[in-house]
Amino acid sequence: MQSHGGGNSRKQQFRERLGVLRETAVKRHLPEGRWTRRHWIHASLFTTIGVLMATIVPGFSSAIQAPVSQPRNTLLLELPELSAARQAGTAGDSWQVVRVKPGQTMGAIFEELGIPAATLHRILENSDAKKALTRLKPGTEIAFDLPVTGSLRTLRYDRDPSHRVELVVGTDKITERVIARETTTRTVVLSGKVGRSLNRSARKAGLTSANINSMTDEIFKYDIDFNSDLGPDDRFSVVVEQTWREGELISTGPVQAATFTVDGKLYSGFRFTRPGGKPEYFTAAGRPLKKNFIRMPIAYARMSSKFGARRHPVLGTMRMHKGVDYAASTGTPIMAAGDGRVQFAGWQGGYGRTVILDHGRGHTTLYAHMSRLGKIKQGQRVAQGTVIGYVGTTGLSTGPHLHYEFRINGVHRNPLSVTMPPPEPLSGAQLAAFRTYTSNALARIRTVEDIIYADVGPAEDAAKPATAVASAKPAPAKKNGKG
Known part of the structure; x- marks a missing residue:
């Protein structure tokens, strides 16, 4: 390590060198017995440079010194043993949550947690548990109440969005407890601009992959070529139902209504089910969007x-x-x-x-x-x-x-020019019910678009509408999916 004395000697050396330089300069340029204005300027300049070097250089010398590592000592402490009561713990104080990985089975999870296979076999004797736990999807959460002894007390999983099942593992039997979980369903409008990528913008707005596929492969595929027709300022708005539980979005339903504005032209589609039929998408006038034949039998070509x-x-x-x-x-x-x-x-x-x-x-x-x-x-x-x-x-x-x-x-x-008779439109009572539904859906969409697109210019970021949608007023909430 460099001592402070070493720093002082270094300063002294700079002062001596400065003196030699100054004396040499004076002897070289100073006439006999007289200093001119130029000589005084040179002398002042050399003096200033010398002072700066004497001050800064020793600082660099100490700054680049390698830090000295301080020795560390490790002290082993003995912890008191847990009592039998503490080891047993109380039910529910030792939950471990496992998120299922792709390809992972319950047997593998039990093995990782050190739970005997015999315990798993006992649990799978419950028919509901067997149905839920033998077909695990990636991302499914399963919780285990495991005390320090490693003996499973309770297994917990979700049967569906509004019901949680707890299996209490006793010595003689396994007891099932079903816990109802309150869910709230809201009808919301999700809107956005196409931007650089329709898929990316739609996901930012909150749409699922299924929602996006409905727009591109069902509702608008007959009228919009999604490979060539879209521009960055074209926009979409979609009405969906979202299910929330304890502040978490757990599911998004199918598209109920959608509009797509391409180059200033508005296209719309509304989901409606004829009596005894399956859900279809219709125009605002009640005509089926589904044509007898698809414009292109292949996507992205x-x-x-x-x-x-x-x-x-x-x-x-x-x-x-x-x-x-x-x-x-x-x-x-x-x-x-x-x-x-x-x-x-x-x-x-x-x-x-x-x-x-x-x-x-x-x-x-x-x-x-x-x-x-x-x-x-x-x-x-x-x-x-x-x-x-x-x-x-x-x-x-x-x-x-x-x-x-x-x-x-x-x-x-020519497949591109052949004309076919349109499918049968809605009429009578069906059309009246449909118009009531569509008027409400369009009102929601217009309200949201009036808010988020009122002052949006061409240069605005496509993700902005997705943020603004959150402030739109949702429909009255329905508890547990019932209205």
């Missing part, structure tokens, strides 16, 4: 060849192209363009792996060059949107793509 005469890319001859080609990566899912029956599924010459669907009234569609077929078989009925195969390059093909044909009574028609 680009059109690589149109309907009409062209030079065949493999044969090199001019011939009629009787369908539309969509280029996409191998393995991209291909959907049924409409409800129908599988007329053919297999290999068909230059088409490669092919599926033909019969939609009735003389309408058929053909899907060719598949890498593999979906889980379908000839004669099976499929619903619109069912995955019937995957993009490939089988048959006469130069690259992975879908060749899609549309035929009416055996005559090839």
Whole structure:
């Protein structure tokens, strides 16, 4: 370690060197017996530099010294042993919460916690517990009341959002206790701008993956091309029901209503169930959004060849192209363009792996060059949107793509221009009930959009609406999901 005396000697050395430099400069530049103004300036400058160096350099010398490590001593202390009563503890004072990992089983969890397998077997004798604990989803929380002895006292899990089950493990039997947990369901409006990514902005706004898929694959897929139509300032608003428990959001329901504004044009869709039917989405006028045929039977693809005469890319001859080609990566899912029956599924010459669907009234569609077929078989009925195969390059093909044909009574028609009669709209009492529902949903959406988009300019961040939605007034809460 450098002592303070060493620092003083270093200062002395700088002073001596400064004196030598000053004397040499004076002798070199000073005429006999007289100093000029220039000489006084030089002398003052050298003096100032010398003082600064004498002050700063020793400080650097001490600053870069390595710190001296101080020796440490470890002292072992003996702790008193726990009493038998303390080891046994009281029920509920030793909870350990485990979050299930992908692929993890109850047997593996019990083994990690050091709980005997015999205890697990006793618990699984309860039919409800067996049903809940043998099909664990990643992220599921299970709690164990384990005293220091390692003997399981209580196992806790959620049967459903509003009920928790506790299994008290006794010496002779296992007692089940069901605890009701209060939940609150609110109807909210989640809104946002497309920004750089619709998926990212929608997730920031609070929508689930299922909600986003409903917008893109059910409600607006007939009117909006989500690959090319969207701009960063286009916006969406969605009405959903959210279920909360003890201040935590535990689930978000399906889309009840949605609007999408693209380049200033408003599109809307509302969920409604006909008597004896299943939920569908309708326009504000009560017309089903679901068309007889999907505009594109494949998502996230680009059109690589149109309907009409062209030079065949493999044969090199001019011939009629009787369908539309969509280029996409191998393995991209291909959907049924409409409800129908599988007329053919297999290999068909230059088409490669092919599926033909019969939609009735003389309408058929053909899907060719598949890498593999979906889980379908000839004669099976499929619903619109069912995955019937995957993009490939089988048959006469130069690259992975879908060749899609549309035929009416055996005559090839352009899939992009063919018109079909619209599905049957709502009428009578159904339409009246629907209009009441839609007016309420639209009022909610307009209220929220008037608040969060009133002063939003083009440069505003797309995530801002998602924050503003939280201040919108929700619908009256419903306890335990009942209104």
